[in-house]
Amino acid sequence: MCGITGFWGGERFEPAIAEKMARRIENRGPDDAGVWAEKAAGLALAHRRLSILELSSAGHQPMHSPCGRFTLVYNGEIYNHQDLREQLEAEGGAFEWRGHSDTETLLASLRHWGVPGALERLNGMFAFALWDASERTLFLARDRMGEKPLYYGRSGEAFLFGSELKALAAHPDWRGEVDRDALALYMRHNYVPAPWSIYLGIAKLPPAHFVAIREGGRAIGEPQCYWDLGTVAEQGAMAASGTAESLTDELDALLQDAVGRRMAADVPLGAFLSGGYDSTAVAALMQAQSERPIQTFTIGFHEEGYNEAVHARAVADHLGTDHTELYVTPEQAMAVIPKLPTIYDEPFSDSSQIPTYLVSQLARQHVTVSLSGDGGDELFCGYNRYFLGFKVWQKLRVLPPSARRFLSWGLQRAPGHTLDSMQRRLPKKWRVSNLADRLPKLAEVLSHKDGQSFYRNLVSHAKNPDQLVLGASEPPTILSQPERLPNLPGLREQMMYLDAMTYLPDDILTKVDRASMAVSLEARVPLLDHRLVEFAWRVPTEYKFREGQGKWLLRQVLYRYVPQQIMDRPKMGFGVPIEHWLRGPLREWAEELLDEKRLREEGFFDPAPIRKMWEEHVSGKRRWHYYLWDVLMFQAWLEEWGTR
Numbered sequence: 001m002c003g004i005t006g007f008w009g010g011e012r013f014e015p016a017i018a019e020k021m022a023r024r025i026e027n028r029g030p031d032d033a034g035v036w037a038e039k040a041a042g043l044a045l046a047h048r049r050l051s052i053l054e055l056s057s058a059g060h061q062p063m064h065s066p067c068g069r070f071t072l073v074y075n076g077e078i079y080n081h082q083d084l085r086e087q088l089e090a091e092g093g094a095f096e097w098r099g100h101s102d103t104e105t106l107l108a109s110l111r112h113w114g115v116p117g118a119l120e121r122l123n124g125m126f127a128f129a130l131w132d133a134s135e136r137t138l139f140l141a142r143d144r145m146g147e148k149p150l151y152y153g154r155s156g157e158a159f160l161f162g163s164e165l166k167a168l169a170a171h172p173d174w175r176g177e178v179d180r181d182a183l184a185l186y187m188r189h190n191y192v193p194a195p196w197s198i199y200l201g202i203a204k205l206p207p208a209h210f211v212a213i214r215e216g217g218r219a220i221g222e223p224q225c226y227w228d229l230g231t232v233a234e235q236g237a238m239a240a241s242g243t244a245e246s247l248t249d250e251l252d253a254l255l256q257d258a259v260g261r262r263m264a265a266d267v268p269l270g271a272f273l274s275g276g277y278d279s280t281a282v283a284a285l286m287q288a289q290s291e292r293p294i295q296t297f298t299i300g301f302h303e304e305g306y307n308e309a310v311h312a313r314a315v316a317d318h319l320g321t322d323h324t325e326l327y328v329t330p331e332q333a334m335a336v337i338p339k340l341p342t343i344y345d346e347p348f349s350d351s352s353q354i355p356t357y358l359v360s361q362l363a364r365q366h367v368t369v370s371l372s373g374d375g376g377d378e379l380f381c382g383y384n385r386y387f388l389g390f391k392v393w394q395k396l397r398v399l400p401p402s403a404r405r406f407l408s409w410g411l412q413r414a415p416g417h418t419l420d421s422m423q424r425r426l427p428k429k430w431r432v433s434n435l436a437d438r439l440p441k442l443a444e445v446l447s448h449k450d451g452q453s454f455y456r457n458l459v460s461h462a463k464n465p466d467q468l469v470l471g472a473s474e475p476p477t478i479l480s481q482p483e484r485l486p487n488l489p490g491l492r493e494q495m496m497y498l499d500a501m502t503y504l505p506d507d508i509l510t511k512v513d514r515a516s517m518a519v520s521l522e523a524r525v526p527l528l529d530h531r532l533v534e535f536a537w538r539v540p541t542e543y544k545f546r547e548g549q550g551k552w553l554l555r556q557v558l559y560r561y562v563p564q565q566i567m568d569r570p571k572m573g574f575g576v577p578i579e580h581w582l583r584g585p586l587r588e589w590a591e592e593l594l595d596e597k598r599l600r601e602e603g604f605f606d607p608a609p610i611r612k613m614w615e616e617h618v619s620g621k622r623r624w625h626y627y628l629w630d631v632l633m634f635q636a637w638l639e640e641w642g643t644r
Contacts, residue, residue: 003025003164003167004128013037017044022167028048028517029047029520031050032051033047035062036062043131045071052267059104063107069134070132075128076128076148095107125148125524128141140161141205142207142208145509146206146509147509147525147528151168160173175200177201183472185477192204194505206223208227209226210223237489241538242543248553254532254535255527258526268366268368270294272372275311276311279312280373285526287319287321295321295363295367296312297325299328300325309327312325319561330581334585336357337636340354341636342640343514344510344637345637349633350511353511355576357515370521370524372524378496379536380539380554382551383495385459393455452479461626468609470604477502582629583618593635594631
């Protein structure tokens, strides 16, 4: 795992600039560094290395092909690189290998098969930049599911790219103007979705795409897709078939291979273990393929409702892993908050970023690589919204649109906080918790005309961010353009597809990448092996959601390794009690960032609705912590990066 960056063109050309850009992301690669520059072209490539495979200088980057035509900087791991070496040798495309690094294999593959041909053959997580001296072209590419990040674009006279925005910001041509339209998207989603970034002129390369840049960085082509998840989902759903037994066997074999490939390392490795189905499946399959106890890591919280450490310990005891757990105090968790704007150098407000950083920090004290269970929910129907949200819409859709609109109108005017007070006189079993919050949400649900708009509302934070962000016009995304959806059997499948295209890469994988790389830990995600993704879309939905639960098929595999009685329990999130902290120990910090005069002077938000939410939250009248955390994380980011 590494960090890459570079520039092409600009007001001045100095290789030291690329070195400075790379130093900004030293945490991604503390073991080695390299810069290559071609003055005639005005191009510089830089690399920071976290040594995982081939610890010798044979893995040093930037790496040049023996013919001198190609130069590569690369971040990631190619899990099938030994297979590719055999293919290259059989076809006469191999190098005279200097070592056993996957970087060398990737470079040989790109030379032999070309960029599109090589990308189709790769099984891995990666982002890379390849300079073709013959064609005077720079290629940027990103892995299929978006595990590794890559930003690029023009700022001033220079074309810039890098694993993180902080690397781009070190270039002297950097402008760094906030894109208000992207800020509106952030307020809806709690992340900035690809291809946007928080800065004007700077884009994220979407997953499964590559782009060609020419003419000194002035001619930037349209990103090209080399693996289309929409086609995978549509064709898979159409061909879905198989018996429960055959599909369980196939999934078991695929998981064993995906996990086994990700256990290849020349450094110590372990696994995050929450005790949930996904992380337990990964840990179980690691242990099944290891001759000694694997290392597993869990953090726990003393607050009831946020602690999974007990369940993780039960799993670890059964599997016989070398288990490490750390119970985190509120003070330890809150101490992470000042670091967040530097770790996530773009506004990002999934509050589980805090425990993700803490468990990464814990793991890094013992290992350099840790496997993660992310991806199972999107592939195998694990989120509650896929069944509870789906169930709500199935019931509501039978009502005539006029009736839904009337009910919505009435609920919007219902005094929820008054009803909250009144229902306290009722027996507990008849009360509805947080009624003041639930009524407006139900009113919103009733107002939607179709399942797609219902789902967009369900996963949105700010429902009308244009009214909150001054001077913004929220761009359309796949969530607001149902015509871009593949032909899938129903709303539940559409939900899983949309999450795999948006929430998974831009929230979950972003969170894991930044948190782990902040402590120089490589996180690998076996469930996102593209063969598993393609298989999951060939599984009939009845084998994903069954017996009132999601991830049915994944659970059948897991029960071969861990007893069902250990595993079956209600699903928990991986979060922290932000709601209570904002009313208590974080109140002064939040009040300063949400000061009305400050908001008005900065000029990004309309202060009135934010102040209203804040006052209602601290008084206990409403629960606005999700929305307020979005604003607070932008404000904290602006304080760190806004003047640079």
